[in-house]
Amino acid sequence: MSRLSNWLPTNWQWFNRLGSPRWFYHRSERWLPWLSLAALLVLATGLVWGLAFAPEDAKQGNSFRIIYIHVPAAFLAQSGYFIMAIAGAIGLIWKMKISYMVMKAAAPIGAALTFIALFTGAVWGKPTWGAYWVWDARITSMLILLFLYAGVMALQYAYHSVDAASKASAILALVGTVNIPIINKSVDWWYTLHQPATIKLTSAPSMHMDMFMPLLVMIVGFYLFYAVALILHTRNEILRRERKTSWVRELATAKAGG
Amino acid sequence: MHPLRKQRLQLVILLVAAAALVVGLVVYMLRENGNFFYTPAQIVSGEAPKSTFLRAGGMVVDGSVVRSDDSLWVQFKITDGVEMLTIEHTGILPDLFAEGEAAIASGKVDENVVLQATQILAKHDEKYTPPEVADAMNEAYKQKEAAKSGSYK
Amino acid sequence: MYFESIEALLNMSGHGVYVWSSVAVTLAAMLWLVSAPLLNHRALLKEVNRDIQRQQDRELALKATVPTDNHKESH
Numbered sequence: 314m315s316r317l318s319n320w321l322p323t324n325w326q327w328f329n330r331l332g333s334p335r336w337f338y339h340r341s342e343r344w345l346p347w348l349s350l351a352a353l354l355v356l357a358t359g360l361v362w363g364l365a366f367a368p369e370d371a372k373q374g375n376s377f378r379i380i381y382i383h384v385p386a387a388f389l390a391q392s393g394y395f396i397m398a399i400a401g402a403i404g405l406i407w408k409m410k411i412s413y414m415v416m417k418a419a420a421p422i423g424a425a426l427t428f429i430a431l432f433t434g435a436v437w438g439k440p441t442w443g444a445y446w447v448w449d450a451r452i453t454s455m456l457i458l459l460f461l462y463a464g465v466m467a468l469q470y471a472y473h474s475v476d477a478a479s480k481a482s483a484i485l486a487l488v489g490t491v492n493i494p495i496i497n498k499s500v501d502w503w504y505t506l507h508q509p510a511t512i513k514l515t516s517a518p519s520m521h522m523d524m525f526m527p528l529l530v531m532i533v534g535f536y537l538f539y540a541v542a543l544i545l546h547t548r549n550e551i552l553r554r555e556r557k558t559s560w561v562r563e564l565a566t567a568k569a570g571g
Numbered sequence: 572m573h574p575l576r577k578q579r580l581q582l583v584i585l586l587v588a589a590a591a592l593v594v595g596l597v598v599y600m601l602r603e604n605g606n607f608f609y610t611p612a613q614i615v616s617g618e619a620p621k622s623t624f625l626r627a628g629g630m631v632v633d634g635s636v637v638r639s640d641d642s643l644w645v646q647f648k649i650t651d652g653v654e655m656l657t658i659e660h661t662g663i664l665p666d667l668f669a670e671g672e673a674a675i676a677s678g679k680v681d682e683n684v685v686l687q688a689t690q691i692l693a694k695h696d697e698k699y700t701p702p703e704v705a706d707a708m709n710e711a712y713k714q715k716e717a718a719k720s721g722s723y724k
Numbered sequence: 725m726y727f728e729s730i731e732a733l734l735n736m737s738g739h740g741v742y743v744w745s746s747v748a749v750t751l752a753a754m755l756w757l758v759s760a761p762l763l764n765h766r767a768l769l770k771e772v773n774r775d776i777q778r779q780q781d782r783e784l785a786l787k788a789t790v791p792t793d794n795h796k797e798s799h
Binding site: 368369370371372373374376377380440441442443444447448449450453456457460464467468471472473481485511519520521523524 | 574578581582585586589592593596597599600663664665666667668669690691692693694695698699700701702703704705706
């Protein structure tokens with residue numbers, strides 16, 4: 314318990330401290346080994362369980378196992394977008410330095426996860442639907458999500474001033490959140506080949522428990538992985554933007570000496 | 572040009588290009604799905620154009636699938652509950668293609684009102700079940716049906 | 725295990741190509757997502773050190789040349 318209170322200072326302090334890049338850089342160094350270990354263990358468990366131990370699907374056979382990477386990746390591609398947009402909003406409203414760094418860090422991770430979702434979806438689509446790609450609402454809106462991530466990444470380099478780039482990216486990220494409910498609802502609003510959601514918050518999953526448990530493990534694993542990747546990218550962004558400060562210089566000389 | 576203005580111009584061009592790309596994709600998607608899509612009834616009644624590329628969707632009629640012994644040729648019927656449309660296709664069918672399941676065929680309708688499909692797509696639902704469970708469920712369903720028909724006698 | 729042998733696991737009754745290629749691409753992308761920033765982190769620290777070194781060199785050079793050079797230039 315004393316450890317936990319150490320990590321999360323009481324009251325409002327933590328909010329201000331978390332806003333300090335220096336504090337975040339040092340603290341995250343302690344979180345990283347545990348988070349990485351947890352991510353690795355959970356992902357390995359889920360992957361082995363899903364690929365080798367879960368039963369096959371009665372209709373699709375073994376190709377259904379792609380679900381164990383496709384669904385978590387698509388999940389995190391969308392959650393990651395929210396994280397990016399919220400970080401952008403916090404940056405715009407409270408001018409918190411670190412939130413813009415988190416926003417910038419979230420873009421390439423989200424783009425990679427969206428790519429994974431699209432790629433595995435295409436590979437899955439070929440044997441089951443009969444086509445790698447169909448221009449249906451779900452797939453097209455996911456492609457637009459990829460372009461939104463790419464747009465946020467491109468805007469970071471379109472300006473010389475870091476501040477202007479951050480503001481422009483944050484606005485694009487916020488405008489793009491419209492796409493998220495479209496992705497979610499696309500299977501209900503339009504006639505698509507893509508099946509409706511298997512996991513719903515309001516009702517039991519339309520999946521046998523033996524198949525559902527490893528999927529749940531994989532989703533948790535992807536969240537942990539996302540946290541690790543986001544922290545790593547954010548720490549680099551901190552170094553990049555604070556490289557002129559004395560604490561980064563001290564850190565660099567200490568690392569070079571040690 | 573002033574560097575700041577140049578930067579802003581580049582930004583505007585980038586945003587316009589991105590917006591155009593998105594609108595283009597959405598329009599393309601809606602055209603792909605909407606304009607060329609016909610029901611079996613529309614095709615059989617002659618409402619759908621002949622010899623132009625179109626899509627037809629419906630349920631694969633039970634017992635209608637005929638396969639060739641020496642090639643990948645296959646013939647089957649789909650229905651929308653009103654009319655039945657015959658489809659012919661040469662190629663590998665998707666795993667989810669089955670009698671009683673939904674399928675979408677794209678191709679051209681010939682003189683005999685047979686859709687010569689170049690692509691067959693199958694739609695899947697969100698349900699996933701292991702084979703043993705599916706078998707058990709089918710078995711239970713059959714027994715229930717048998718019991719029902721038995722009780723009528 | 726659901727499969728009877730390792731071969732069956734790899735083959736996945738004909739679907740192995742699809743499943744394993746998806747897994748391979750996913751793992752490659754995930755590996756890149758963590759290895760790229762780790763490599764970058766080291767490069768960034770080195771860059772900061774190089775900056776410090778360059779600054780120190782400049783200061784040293786300036787100190788060494790200040791008495792003579794400054795004198796000449798001022799006239």
